[in-house]
Amino acid sequence: MATATDQVILALSCPNRPGIVAAVSTYLFESRCNIQEASQYDDPDSGRFFMRVVLNAVGAPVAVEDLKTGFAPIAERFQMAWTMRARGELRRVMLLVSKFDHCLTDLLYRWRIGEIPMIVTGIIANHSRDTYAHIDLDGIPFHHLPVTKETKLEQETRIWDLVKETRSEVVVLARYMQVLSDGLAAKLKGRCINIHHSFLPGFKGAKPYHQAHERGVKLIGATAHYVTSDLDEGPIIEQDVERISHQATPDDLVRKGRDIERRVLARALSWHLEDRVILNGKRTVVFPS
Template identity: 55%
Template sequence: MASSHILVLSCPDQPGIVHAVTGALLAGGGNIHESRQFDDRETGQFFLRIVFSAQDAAAIDAAMRPLASQFAMDWKLVPADRPVKTLILVSKFDHCLGYLLYKARMGELPIDIVAIASNHPASALTVSTIGDIPFHHLPITKDTKAEQEARIKAVVEETGAELVILARYMQILSDDLAAFLAGRCINIHHSFLPSFKGAKPYHQAHARGVKMIGATAHYVTADLDEGPIIHQATEAVTHEDTPEDLVRKGREIESRVLGKAVAWHTQHRVFPNAAKTVVFGN
């Protein structure tokens, strides 16, 4: 019986890539259902995402290997219905966590939440119903940061987490942990980057009298709030809004933006492209 798979790849652009890849799919008995491609003429990189069904995905995998070498591809072939093992880090503000839990439980996010970790005890969470998901209380101080981050690494390795989500996790990751999680850690920042980086961005925005607030989901790098952006959204505000109003309105935006970014990442729609991303959104 045919099963659905996703093939994603990026490589230096040159003639014949699509012809070669679709030929490999045809030879392996694959039937293409969706195909998106992008040629970045600034970087010279080519990006391709194909959803297909086939009875023998192993044959297609074997056919792709020589092509990957020929075209210097960064590629992967994954079952379309395989959920991504996910660790969620959170602090006291758990609205984003609650949103992700709801979406996952409704079957609207292809994630398998293998653990939740927080620098605060579970009793500090006011929105989320964690249920039987393993919870790790990992308190942190200035003097215990290295030890605490070592425990985060251990949870990642023990659970096999493929994605780590900073769902309003209000701690700055060390360069070491950021490097360990490179390409597999998504943060939600409560402003429309690159504006208002760092702490209390809503208060910064209010002080500047902005007429629009936003949220940004991005990959985590060692540079604070400067990782490649996956998704952003905004909402209008007025001079009558207090900083507390901005925080309240921002909760909705943050949850939606993070949820969409996680969905796109776990559906293999996001490609790193130097300091940016290519996103085949839906």
């Protein structure tokens, strides 16, 4: 049930045609809802329309499920891919990590201070818990799943089982240095976010900072993207860069890169959880906060 002060988020995409905004706004008006925030985009390349609306009930409470039921015929008429949920409904997030823990530490800090509202369902690591002894993991389920060439398939099966058992809606590869199989990537389509320590599409794969150093780049960056079966080629959510000089060593690039990676991943996850990111084929539409 959404009260007069509760907010509901509607996010949608569909083939572009006249009347979409009118149909959405009319329905919300007739459902006693007030539009507090609206963003929309018409993509001329794909011919698709994208929209994000924040709304609340006016006067008497309105059940979100009733809103969804009433909206379904409109969504069907316009061939929409859509979601509608109460803004206060926290998403369930599973975090995967390897040896480098700076992204994990940053996400946990932002979660604990309320900057990224979510439910952390667990941490999956391919290193033992001792590796993260300096991090406060109190109360968070920890799963040590070491990966070798021989155990990779078995461990991926266990990862998928944990995602299902915990009802995790989002999976974050917080510098999880394992390539997901095509099968697992397909199961997590549109809800698995990776941070790549490079400004994609350049310098894919291993040791991108060393690749960048060899090329003498003047800008380094990081990229948060959705995971697909194509390595480091999923739809990009967020990127950032920092200027460097010819004096920078590969270690300098790695050090500076850690700061970029943290903030880029945090923004990407936050935007995903706020329904600000909508897939557009191999690209994304990101409505700013």
